[in-house]
Amino acid sequence: MHFTLADLVTDITQNASEAGAELVELEVREDGGEFRFLVRDNGKGMTKEELERAVDPFVTDGVKHPHRKVGLGIPFLIQTAEQSGGGWDVKSEKGKGTTASAWFDTGNVDTPPVGDIPGMFRTILMFAGPEDIHIRRSRRRDDGPVLEYEVRKSDLVEVLGDIEDTGSLVLIDKYLRSLEEEA
Ligand SMILES: Nc1ncnc2c1ncn2[C@@H]1O[C@H](COP(=O)(O)OP(=O)(O)OP(=O)(O)O)[C@@H](O)[C@H]1O
Ligand SMILES: [Mg+2]
Structure with a gap:
């Protein structure tokens, strides 16, 4: 199977965006050999039973989307x-929201490649639903400079107006790539 950690982050952030949240917060951190992300939403949340179902591989068996590369959820x-x-780690409270996080050893042969991080952020910023999306990114590679930035959907909307038109998409893409390449 060809998929990336960015695909997994996108999928989990999509769940948060579909949960009726006003705010979705995403942190994506790379530190040495570890990749870690956290998605927090203030959406509908899940009861203990709903969460148990959501983490159960037999509930989401790929039958729903047989042609999708990823999208098998939690x-x-x-x-x-x-x-x-x-x-x-996934924590949820009914009516309050959900926080999901995961971490990966990027040196492990069974860990998928990281993938296209700025492309992933662009996709996530386009998710309809949440009033605002806050992204926090950091990357610290051995012997390399530290990269750290934040992007907020509300700031992009303020500057660009409609962030969904083609011109805005191109600008956002360039902007995100420049942030990622700064270090
Ligand atoms: N952040 C969240 N807030 C509230 N409910 C959630 C959240 N994440 C997952 N769920 C619940 O868990 C269910 C299973 O999620 P999962 O991502 O596995 O499948 P899906 O989103 O229904 O379908 P797919 O991701 O394949 O399109 C969701 O339908 C939803 O009810
Ligand atoms: Mg899903």
């Missing part, structure tokens, strides 16, 4: 993290 995230020496 069970797929869990499986990928566990089989590559990483870990995960």
